[in-house]
Amino acid sequence: MNARFVAVEGGFDLMWSGRALLAHRQTVVGDPARAVTCGMGEPTVEMHRGNFRIDDHYTPLPVGNAIEVSTTRVSLGGRPDTSPDVELEILQTASGFALEITTNDPSCNRLALEICAATDESIWGGGEQMSYLRLNGRRYPMWTSEPGVGRDKARELTRIMDEEGMAGGDFWTTNYPQPTYISSALYACHLDSTAWSALDFSNPARHRIEVWEGRAKLEFFFADSLPSLVGALSDRFGRAAPLPEWVVEGAIVGLKNGEQSLTRLEKIRAAGAAVSALWCEDWVGVRETSFGRRLFWDWRWRSDRYPDLPNQIESLNREGIRFLGYVNPYLAVDGGQYAEAAELGYLALQSEVDAPYIVDFGEFDCGIVDFTNPLAAEWFADRIIGREMLDFGLSGWMADFGEYLPTDLRLHDGSDPMLAHNLWPVLWAEVNARAIASRGKTGDATFFMRAGFTGVQAYCPLLWAGDQCVDFSRHDGIGTTIVAALSSGLLGNSASHSDLGGYTSLHGLVRTAELLMRWAELSAFTPVMRSHEGNRPDDNLQVDSTPEILAHFAAMSRVHAGLAPYMRHLIAEAARSGLPLQRPMFLHYADQVEFADCQDQYLLGPDLLVAPVLEEGARERTVLIPQDSGDWVNLWSGERLAGGRHGVAAPLGSPPVFMRADSAFAEIFAALVHKRGSISPEGPLP
Template sequence: MKVIALADGFEIQAAGRTVLRHSSAHPCLFIGRGEADVQMQRGNFAISDYVSERIPLRSATLSQDDGDVQVRFAVSEGAPTELLMAVREEGHLTFQAASDSINRLWLRVAATKDEHVWGGGEQMSYFDMRGRHFPLWTSEPGVGRDKSTQLTWMADQAGAGGDYFHTNYPQPTFLSSRRYALHVETTAYSAFDFRHADFHEIEVWAVPDAIELFACDTFIDLVGVLSDRFGRQPPLPDWVLNGAIVGLKQGSESFDRLQAFVASGAAISGLWCEDWVGLRITSFGKRLFWDWKWNAERYPGLDQKITELAGQGIRFLGYVNPYLCVDGSLFPVAEQAGYLAKRQDSDATYLVDFGEFDCGVVDFTNPDAAHWFADTIIGGEMLDFGLSGWMADFGEYLPTDVRLANGVDGMLMHNAWPTIWAKVNADAVASRGKTGEALFFMRAGYTGVQRYCPLLWAGDQSVDFTRHDGIGTVVCAALSSGLLGNAYHHSDIGGYTSLFGNVRTAELLMRWSEMAAFTAVMRSHEGNRPDQNLQLDQDPEVLAHFARMTRIYRHLAPYIRFLATEASGAGLPLQRPLFLHHEDDARTYAEQTQYLFGRDLLVAPVLEAGVSSRTVYLPSGADWTHVWSGDSFAGGQDIEISAPFGQPPVFYRPGGDHDSLFQSLRTL
């Protein structure tokens, strides 16, 4: 970090890159006061802000203090100091406001016109964030995220619509094509505004703990530094690589249906039955009974079935989330012990409407409650019972008007909740000595979730090919989150959300299966309305296609193990943006419909309906071999490649250690 005093301000550089530039005419810092209005409906948030003051701090006075540079900001020269900023050698900017009433801060970061920016957590619509505004608040993404579509309009009428920036996993961190990264250390509501040509504006609804800057010579080094900062993910269990995790939720019939997958020749590593806790029927579809223990009526003899499956090399997985339904057996236990969050205006238990049923919020800021949930529920009812994994759902629902044991305002705890929830799961796994053996996966996230959660999933995509809601959002999600230390990512094969007559097609299931074979984990889902949607085992062609793709996934296990080693050692994600290994090729910077699977495989999944080919950009600096035909192509060009079912556009860089493995894919 270098601070350069100027005649009318200063400039801050990180490894030679100008990050902040201040003058009285163009101040970099604004402070203010605002009053937020937050309305939540089933995980969807309507947020507005009444800003009573936004004050530019035009005067900046520099001084030295034990090696740090102190910058005193004031409204004008000679006026009282409003905010003190310390520039620390390790790349941190820390802030101290003169008044506790200051609860808004805006910082302008130097930018260039042709700059690209990525990150922001897990973004679904736009990988390159330049030119847009991104609020950062964990929430349901919404059913419909494109305001020009009828789907979004219909969902908006029910309070369930979304927008391009809505995500389960936001994070106030971005990477710049200028080879630096910026992280805001805060759990407050924040926003990144990349719409201006010469600056990026960061907005925080609090005085942040710090703003951290990182600069490296290469993108690979920068991603590694961020992975170090946020924590490396636990290792991926090796059993996962034996094949796909098949999601079925038909009670005891699920075991019979699983045999159809086995008979088809599919490689199966796990059976995932999220309904192991029982069902309730709502207008949204079949929902789970949120009481986290085995439902013997729906799954009689499950303990024995788990043992039988293990004998076939198939693990059993379930489901859990951090809420307890009021009509379940665990709710009164938790309420009597004082483990549930309270209302602000009384000692009554805070209840959340999850759509035709109410639940209590387990207060994980109470150490006894966190330990109880980790040890008694996840440890006792799940791991000790024989589960090898689960979906750890719903980390994004914490209401802002809840009263928690730690006394921290809900506006500051809301974004922190997914990471706290991840830690509860990780602690449970560690308590049984199963870190790296048991697998849980989450859709919600925030800063620090990386060190606890072994696998992200992309959330509830629509069962279609739509640009902002369907299959293509999964690629964008993997690329954006992967840059921030989330090495392992996957999605529901076939999507999840089916509303307003929107149902799956055989084509969608087959294209999604093709893409999933070239990700960290293959896992299917029956969706929110399984009876109305085509399932993998209901069409012989679809099932045969799925079986073949699971064998391809299993065939790639040695390569995935190699990539997992890279993830542990260097913090590199398995699915990578093209520019990570081709940073001198500017064409790769905005690409979000194809990805590198490790360094040596390029995957360009078919993301549109009704097509049998697609255009693929092959990055410069390498030659590329088409996996299915063996044809060779020079890098630095667009090519049109045939893509019949079963042959998604996949290329490898010849001359690597895994050539023979890639070449043999065409024989499967």
């Protein structure tokens, strides 16, 4: 089956399988109905600590009628001295086709295309979205950035953060955007560009794609089912190395308490927790700032904080526990590695001066390692990650940041920073994957990232959902981690997880025991269960703060460890097919319309249905069981439910989770009750 252009009066249609994807017209009177529009733009970009304010001075360039139409090419005539000629060309591909759009006017640096939409069509994707899984009715700029604190303009916390430095965010701000969407009409569309772009689904009749370039390439993918479509996208964007087996054998306990972290770990293990790794991001030292406890960005072991760390890592390894650390692609100006990189010429430069570009990260300054310089990328992979981390004994790390590339600096390869900005997380992911491969540890060591863009799938084996608030809030709390996993998973990112308990604690917002427990229940049924002390550890409850919280965390960690055989099965399936571990309900039940915007429950593989409690104080919730799929069995009570809407009890310690009654993994799932142990029906509370 081939895509083709068809000439019609005043324009053309782009046809595929009997439907029009593009319809370009010149009406007799009134405004034209255009599939393609062009313009000139001059952006203004303001960045403050990874938060961006971007505006555009835009001048439209009218596009004329189709003057030549063949089955594979269309020429649109320009109007004298006011608009460029536009060429559209179809290139057939294995899973669909690509559409290339070019103009002959160098002043044209803005393009927009409008794709025909159906009224009953659902749209998903857009990278790692946080607020809405179904994208219909809204516009989503594609620009990697800090997602913001609160992310809800009606919330007082968001207003305060906006006033303090553009840091409140909105429903569309994300660490990981990607200009790719999936349609319930069984096709996907991808914009192959790193420029600023936008996916606009606010018009129910047309999907609009905007890009700040004078040429564009749209890739269309088609399949006979949504799982096959997800697999085709995974083939396109690449697959990272599978997660190591040890990652799913227990919880990764995150502590940043210096030498006391080892003592606290023993207490946590003594409480019966299943632990696969100790994650100490403060292995490089700490900075106390007004934001909270942050790290010293010089990527090497600080013996003043962990005096006996080499021996302690060896001891942990003998007990089957890995040690994880932290790194990001920036170097603090008061650290030795900054001076080394500057001497070698490996830092991005100011636009007019041969001096390193300095970024304010909040009470300390950093240089940017220039990954467009192959020598600099190799230096970071070998000198920093290889020698200081892998050779030292680390088995993994948080590969943080990647969103902060300014647009007014100078890069080694001469590329436009406006085009390099979105690419930066991908280059950062490649550096990390290269370092692991250089030590022969692919499949044994691993890393996790929050930032991303098109192509990060080929390098990063594990996403995490960023810096949620320590609360149940609609746009920046626990529930957004589900949306993040489901949206990114549709685009070939097989595994995602979150900071258990959230991260951001500001302006009096602190964790409750209930939040920690509900987040532990959610994390137990995600690919990786990892705790985090947050930006203000001393102000917030931790997993070991009280006997009740610790007992609950330990129980959920044992549940997570008990799922290891099933998780390994799903990880192997992801390597073969590209299907994510966490899946939206519609992926397997596309004919049931109530699942199109269902974002508060999900499938963990095909055999588990997970419905976490996302509302403070709730002890029951509604669960949607798929129709015509057989019975589903409550893991804790054994109650069998058929398809439909059900009210389900949800005491602390017993989150609503159901297994397929005929699952091949039924014995593994049934054993989780024993692994969890006895928990009070009312749930443990301090």
